[in-house]
Amino acid sequence: MKCAECGRELDRDECGLSYKLISRAATQLYCLDCLSRQFRISKDELLRLAEQFREAGCTLFL
Ligand SMILES: [Zn+2]
DSSP, rough: OOOOTTTTBBBBEEEHHHHHHTTOOOOOOOOOOOOHHHHOOOOHHHHHHHHHHHTOOOOGGG
């Protein structure tokens, strides 16, 4: 899976965050850089979010 904006290869956290922030049914996924630009959230904040989702047991992040 590649970022819909910049084409960079996505890791699992980036895919998971895209599903969480956009929609579980999202067909276009984004990397941390593009997500942070779109949602005006810092990359640190995104990584913290991913960690919280993982701790909550969200299967997108396991
Ligand atoms: Zn990107």
